[in-house]
Amino acid sequence: MTDLLSNFTSLSKKQLAELDGTCGWSLSALELAEVQRQFRGMGRQPSRGELETIAQTWSEHCKHKTFSGPVAFRAGGRVKKYKNLFKETIVRATRKLNKKWCLSVFTDNAGIVQFGKSGKWGLAFKAETHNHPCAVEPYGGAETGVGGVIRDILGVGLGAKPVLNTDSFCFGYPDSKKKLPGNSHPPERIMRGVVEGVRDYGNRMGIPTAAGGIYFDDGYLLNPLVYVGCAGLIPVEKIAKKVMPGDLIVSIGGRTGRDGIHGATFSSANIEEDTSASAVQIGHAINEKKTLDVLMRARDLGLYNAVTDCGAGGFSSAIGELGSQTGARVRLENAQLKDSLIEPWEIWVSESQERMILSVPKARLAGLEAILKAESCDYCVLGTFPGNGRLLVTHGAAKVVDLPMAFLHGGVPNFEKPARRRKVKISAKKPARPAKSYGRILKAMLAHPNVCSRHSVINQYDHEVQGGTVIKPMQGKYGDGPGDAAVIWPQAATLDLSDFSGFAVSHGFNPAAGKLDPYQMALHSVDEAVRNLLCVGAEISRTAILDNFCAASPRDPEVMGDLVLAAEGCHDAAMAYGAPFISGKDSFYNQAKDAGGNEYPIPISLLISATAPVEDIRKAITMNFKEAGSSVYLAGVIRGGMGGSVYNDMAACGNNFISPLDMKAAVRLYTGVLKAIKSGCVPAAHDVSQGGLAVTLAEMAFSGGFGAEIDLCDAKREDGLTPLELLFGESPARLVLEVVPGKEHEFLKLVRGLPVSKIGCVRDSLVLEVRDAGARLFREDLSQLKKSWKRELI
Amino acid sequence: MIIEIWTKERYAKNEEAAFLARLARAGLKADAARLSRLYRVEADFSEAEYSRIKSGLLTDKITELSSLAPRKTALKKAYRVEVWLKDSVTDVVGESVKEAVAHVVGRLPEAVRFGRAYYVSCASGLKLKEAVSKTLVNEVVNKFKIGKTKTGR
Numbered sequence: 001m002t003d004l005l006s007n008f009t010s011l012s013k014k015q016l017a018e019l020d021g022t023c024g025w026s027l028s029a030l031e032l033a034e035v036q037r038q039f040r041g042m043g044r045q046p047s048r049g050e051l052e053t054i055a056q057t058w059s060e061h062c063k064h065k066t067f068s069g070p071v072a073f074r075a076g077g078r079v080k081k082y083k084n085l086f087k088e089t090i091v092r093a094t095r096k097l098n099k100k101w102c103l104s105v106f107t108d109n110a111g112i113v114q115f116g117k118s119g120k121w122g123l124a125f126k127a128e129t130h131n132h133p134c135a136v137e138p139y140g141g142a143e144t145g146v147g148g149v150i151r152d153i154l155g156v157g158l159g160a161k162p163v164l165n166t167d168s169f170c171f172g173y174p175d176s177k178k179k180l181p182g183n184s185h186p187p188e189r190i191m192r193g194v195v196e197g198v199r200d201y202g203n204r205m206g207i208p209t210a211a212g213g214i215y216f217d218d219g220y221l222l223n224p225l226v227y228v229g230c231a232g233l234i235p236v237e238k239i240a241k242k243v244m245p246g247d248l249i250v251s252i253g254g255r256t257g258r259d260g261i262h263g264a265t266f267s268s269a270n271i272e273e274d275t276s277a278s279a280v281q282i283g284h285a286i287n288e289k290k291t292l293d294v295l296m297r298a299r300d301l302g303l304y305n306a307v308t309d310c311g312a313g314g315f316s317s318a319i320g321e322l323g324s325q326t327g328a329r330v331r332l333e334n335a336q337l338k339d340s341l342i343e344p345w346e347i348w349v350s351e352s353q354e355r356m357i358l359s360v361p362k363a364r365l366a367g368l369e370a371i372l373k374a375e376s377c378d379y380c381v382l383g384t385f386p387g388n389g390r391l392l393v394t395h396g397a398a399k400v401v402d403l404p405m406a407f408l409h410g411g412v413p414n415f416e417k418p419a420r421r422r423k424v425k426i427s428a429k430k431p432a433r434p435a436k437s438y439g440r441i442l443k444a445m446l447a448h449p450n451v452c453s454r455h456s457v458i459n460q461y462d463h464e465v466q467g468g469t470v471i472k473p474m475q476g477k478y479g480d481g482p483g484d485a486a487v488i489w490p491q492a493a494t495l496d497l498s499d500f501s502g503f504a505v506s507h508g509f510n511p512a513a514g515k516l517d518p519y520q521m522a523l524h525s526v527d528e529a530v531r532n533l534l535c536v537g538a539e540i541s542r543t544a545i546l547d548n549f550c551a552a553s554p555r556d557p558e559v560m561g562d563l564v565l566a567a568e569g570c571h572d573a574a575m576a577y578g579a580p581f582i583s584g585k586d587s588f589y590n591q592a593k594d595a596g597g598n599e600y601p602i603p604i605s606l607l608i609s610a611t612a613p614v615e616d617i618r619k620a621i622t623m624n625f626k627e628a629g630s631s632v633y634l635a636g637v638i639r640g641g642m643g644g645s646v647y648n649d650m651a652a653c654g655n656n657f658i659s660p661l662d663m664k665a666a667v668r669l670y671t672g673v674l675k676a677i678k679s680g681c682v683p684a685a686h687d688v689s690q691g692g693l694a695v696t697l698a699e700m701a702f703s704g705g706f707g708a709e710i711d712l713c714d715a716k717r718e719d720g721l722t723p724l725e726l727l728f729g730e731s732p733a734r735l736v737l738e739v740v741p742g743k744e745h746e747f748l749k750l751v752r753g754l755p756v757s758k759i760g761c762v763r764d765s766l767v768l769e770v771r772d773a774g775a776r777l778f779r780e781d782l783s784q785l786k787k788s789w790k791r792e793l794i
Numbered sequence: 795m796i797i798e799i800w801t802k803e804r805y806a807k808n809e810e811a812a813f814l815a816r817l818a819r820a821g822l823k824a825d826a827a828r829l830s831r832l833y834r835v836e837a838d839f840s841e842a843e844y845s846r847i848k849s850g851l852l853t854d855k856i857t858e859l860s861s862l863a864p865r866k867t868a869l870k871k872a873y874r875v876e877v878w879l880k881d882s883v884t885d886v887v888g889e890s891v892k893e894a895v896a897h898v899v900g901r902l903p904e905a906v907r908f909g910r911a912y913y914v915s916c917a918s919g920l921k922l923k924e925a926v927s928k929t930l931v932n933e934v935v936n937k938f939k940i941g942k943t944k945t946g947r
Contacts, residue, residue: 137935140883188819189929259884282884338884 005048009040023048025055034413049345049393049400056313056349057320058412060588066554066563067586069414073564074557075421082564089567090547090581093574101542102580104239109308110156110232111582112239113544115613116501121494122236123503124160126152127229127546127609129587134226138185138193139200143283145228146201147353150288151309153232155356157239159295159307160232163466163490165202167212167228168507168607169194172221173449174793181594184222192794194226197283199460204285205292209461210469211486211505214793216449217512222592222600225550227607231505233493238299241306245326245387247359249319251310252372252379253291254284254354255338256347287354290377295356297371303364310355315382316348316401318357319391324405326385332395336380344395359385419560424516431642431653431724438727438770439778441647442694445728446789448646451691453790455480466492470502470617471536476624480790481703484535484687489617502617506532508608513644515603516658518562521644522569522606523661527732528689529610530577534670535685535735536620537677538612543577546609547584552591552601562604570606576663579610621677623686625704628764629741630683632708635673635756636666636734638693638717640725646691647728659731665755666733672751673735681747684738692728694770694778696736701768702786710760713773723777727770738762795839797848798911799860800830813912822925828867828913832876833891837903851898852891864943869915872943875926878909883935913943 004011004019011019016032027035035054039046046054056062067086072079082088094105103122104112110126130145146165153160171194172187180186185193191214202209207230259282298304310318315335319328332347342350360368365381372379391408393401434441445451458473463486471487474480485506491497508529514521526545534540547570552559574581591601614620625632641659642648648656676682684704688696693712701708712726721729737756739747748756769779801809810827817824833852835844844862853860864874879885887908896902912930916922923940931938 137932139932140935185932186820186928189932193932257884258882282886284884284886284889286886286890 006045008045009036011036023051025051026059027055030413030415031058034411038407038411047400049348050403052345052349053316053320053401053403054408056316057408059312061312062317063412064586065412065414066417066588067549070416071419071560071564072416073419073561085564085567089571090584093571094580094582096575097578097580099580102544102582103236104157105580105582108156109152111544111546112156112234113582115233115503116494116499118499120236122234122239123231123611124153124156124234125229125231125544125546125609125611126583127166127227127548127607128152128585129548129550130226130228131223131550131587131590134190134194134224135222135592138190138224139197140282142194142197142226143201144353145226146198147283147285147288148311149228149230150205150207151311151356153230154292154295155307155309157234158241158304159238159299160234161296161493162207162230162232162292163468163493164211164231164486164488164505165207165209165229166505166609167198167209168509169227170215170217170220170225170605172218173216178218181222181598181600184594187221190224194224195457195460195794198228201283201285203462205289206465208463208465208469210463210473210488211507213507213509214454214457215509215511217603219603222594223590223602225590225602225605227548229609231611233490243306243322243326243359243385244361245385247305247361247385248365249328249330249382249384250358250360250368250379251315251335251382252294252356252358252377254287254352255336255378256342256350256352256355257338258342258346258350259352283353290375291354291356294371294375294377298368301367303368304358304360306359308357310351310357312351314349314351320405320408322357322359323385323391324409325389327388327390327405328383329386330383330393332393332400334380334382336378344398344400348393348400417554417560418557419564420557421561421565422558426516426643426657427655428641428657429655431655431722434651434724437778438723439780441728442698442778442780443785443788444650445646445691445695446698446785447791448650448691449793450646450649451695451789452793453480453482454793455790456792456794468492471504471620471622475622476703477705478703481624482699484532484623485538487536487614487617487620500616500618502614502620503611504533504536504538504614505609505611508532508610509606510644511603511605512649513658514562514566514606516643516656518565518604519569520658520660521604522566523573523663524732525606525608526570526573526577526579527661527663527666528687529608530579530670531687531733531735533610533612534674535623535687536614538614540612540670540674541578543579543610543612544582545574545579547581548607548609549586550590550602550605551588554588559601559604566604566606573663577667621683621685623700623703624684625700625706625708625738625762626683628706628762630762631739631741631744631758632710632760632762633737633739633756634715634734634759635669635737635754636688636716637755638715638721638726638729638734639731640718640721640729641731642725642729645728645730647724653724661732669733669754672754673737676747676750679746679750681739681743681750682737683740686736688734688736689730692730693734693736694727697770698768698785700736700738702782702789707763707765707767707782708760709763709769711771711774712759714757715759716755716757723772726772727777795835795844795862797833797835797844797852797860797862798830798865799853799858800828800865801858805857816929817914817925820925820929822916822921824914824916826869826915828869830865830911832909832911834907834909835895835903836905837901839899839903843899847895847898851894865911867913867943869913869943871917872913872915873919873922873940874943875912875914875922875930875938875940876909877931877936877938878907879935880937
């Protein structure tokens with residue numbers, strides 16, 4: 001390899017590819033040729049450190065080349081060209097909406113929106129994925145995923161205080177009887193490791209983990225998806241940051257070791273059997289807690305001008321990012337190490353955890369050092385930001401990197417990726433009549449891994465720490481009902497016990513729909529996230545959303561086609577709901593090969609995380625029935641189509657049509673429903689999503705300890721629907737509402753002209769009975785329904 | 795020196811039942827199991843100092859028992875599975891204990907590593923190995939060994 005490195009500028013394409021494979025850079029032939037061309041121009045050979053820096057900086061993980069690159073999308077006979085897919089869809093919607101309450105979008109480590117009535121605070125929100133590390137080492141991968149997204153919040157502006165963690169996972173079915181591919185962990189084992197990793201890191205950091213979800217599909221057998229999110233509060237005057245020439249580069253937090261070498265480039269490659277453990281970072285929550293405590297104290301004293309986290313690419317990315325305008329002069333011999341055998345270039349790219357980089361004025365270093373020592377937090381001064389626009393990294397007398405920043409950040413070549421619409425056969429015929437009774441189907445549905453209780457996972461997380469979790473993940477009379485969204489009162493950050501402003505966080509996720517129609521998947525996901533916020537009484541006209549795309553290899557034009565359609569869906573949904581995207585992330589190459597060479601690509605997966613203000617957290621509502629005698633209303637129209645439903649996963653019914661979402665009608669409906677919730681007419685609301693209307697009713701009933709008598713004869717619906725579609729269809733934009741008996745008249749006035757219909761009453765008897773025009777569809781004991789639902793996932 | 799800590803039998807039923815269920819899901823029907831935590835302390839300490847670390851720092855005397863030698867169980871036909879993180883993998887628990895040991899003894903040990911020992915009563919060592927690979931260890935980051943146990947209390 002040394003020979004190849006010392007003759008880099010004269011290597012053939014084959015030799016370049018060989019070198020790339022040996023070093024694990026994951027650069028394309030085009031990129032390698034560009035690097036070669038640049039160094040030929042400089043008249044010298046690159047050092048290993050320089051090539052490593054370029055590989056990290058140009059990696060998919062850091063540069064998002066696929067989403068930000070040009071795409072030619074072919075559908076039918078038409079071709080639509082994008083110069084930058086991300087800017088022309090996601091960013092475009094945010095720019096067009098131009099909401100004044102968006103304080104920082106797409107420019108920093110997280111998006112920031114206004115929070116509270118005082119105008120003093122911003123809410124930072126970010127979600128990340130840590131898929132590849134979790135496929136190799138689930139516990140460490142998940143732990144460091146959580147640690148990483150918390151550092152994004154610590155590194156936004158001059159640092160926000162984390163007040164909520166979120167987690168959403170995708171695994172293969174845990175009870176799969178299928179023979180697993182040679183180099184895969186069993187899904188149950190991955191799930192256990194991931195859950196324990198999220199639990200240990202979040203709990204030890206003292207941040208509540210209170211929102212999220214788990215989704216199962218055998219498409220995730222070899223490539224689990226681990227989405228982790230974090231929200232934090234930041235004073236508005238601490239959002240701006242700027243590195244000043246002459247500032248010192250100070251690394252605080254963990255020490256640097258060989259863990260996590262090549263994490264960024266590893267994320268840009270398919271997982272193969274010989275994937276190395278060195279790409280997995282190891283987490284140390286207590287070190288990060290010390291870092292958090294130092295940052296909050298130093299921020300308030302104004303001891304630094306800028307901060308960012310060491311994530312993928314380690315020092316190379318963090319210092320490169322902060323010094324992109326000023327340049328950076330780094331002396332690696334000053335780094336605090338935990339491994340004495342580490343090479344200088346390894347120090348530069350190591351992704352050891354819990355490190356933050358600060359830009360510190362020389363005169364303030366002593367003040368910062370005093371806090372660091374008081375908190376027993378490791379630190380080192382690595383160099384300066386000189387202001388000459390050049391990156392110079394040395395270790396003693398040896399030069400590790402000497403490159404112009406302009407080449408590093410602007411030199412990455414990009415090429416047009418072909419995309420085409422996937423051909424999927426859609427059938428909208430009447431669903432086949434089921435062999436089982438509807439009651440038995442409902443019980444099977446409630447026990448389905450994508451519907452059943454998550455208590456064995458949720459109960460491992462501390463969702464109470466900081467004392468601000470108002471609406472918790474498990475709700476209802478017995479504290480075990482499935483909540484739609486979490487509501488947080490961040491008084492631990494604002495220290496203002498007289499301001500009852502809070503915020504809600506929810507998610508929308510529907511890869512089953514994405515297999516059939518990625519555009520509708522995106523609409524449904526945004527709709528579900530907004531509806532979930534509505535279910536707790538959040539101000540949905542102030543919804544801000546995050547997009548997290550995960551896909552298989554973008555070298556496949558159909559995968560790119562899925563991405564284009566989903567991104568267009570995101571744009572259209574954001575415009576319709578008036579909900580800007582404020583941050584997001586994409587993860588590609590979620591595709592693995594087993595020992596036999598078979599490819600396992602994941603389905604296109606889009607997690608929408610949404611947040612909206614809750615004006616008064618004391619008025620937030622939960623999903624369980626509250627009182628016998630209340631009326632039960634269905635808001636929204638029942639439409640046909642069993643595509644992407646849980647029922648179809650259990651027993652294909654011959655209909656895989658996805659019901660298209662009427663977004664304008666949905667927004668009108670939700671605006672009316674929110675008015676009704678705010679007026680105190682609605683004590684309980686729950687969305688109709690996975691499992692359909694029957695599951696929603698069952699969950700509201702057994703979580704509240706009340707039965708219900710339902711007749712769907714007056715429910716707004718399309719003509720000619722079968723009972724199967726009525727009960728288990730998953731058409732979007734629907735909620736079930738409980739309405740207080742004495743306030744029904746007021747409620748009906750508030751929702752006049754909207755598709756809201758009375759479908760029954762809450763009863764004392766512990767039975768759920770559903771009829772359609774008098775004909776009984778099922779009558780089931782709540783205890784039996786709950787027993788089916790409350791299975792142990794872990 | 796390896797210090798072994800385990801929960802007294804009267805308090806250990808839950809963790810043992812959960813462990814047996816985990817093995818069952820991995821395809822091994824075991825009759826009984828016992829679980830221990832292991833701390834490998836690498837230092838030039840005297841026997842008395844190790845005893846102080848064991849009793850004064852690592853053991854909760856109300857619910858736990860401990861030993862400086864491998865634990866003896868009353869299980870019949872039992873195997874002992876020892877699981878550690880590989881030495882190249884950062885051991886967060888071990889690092890924290892290392893600092894705590896320094897506070898107790900007054901000197902910093904060279905290293906402390908944290909591991910687990912599982913005592914499993916089952917018919918086949920081969921099947922046990924399969925189940926262990928499937929559910930207890932990730933060979934990317936863990937190392938493990940299986941041996942026969944000594945009986946006794």
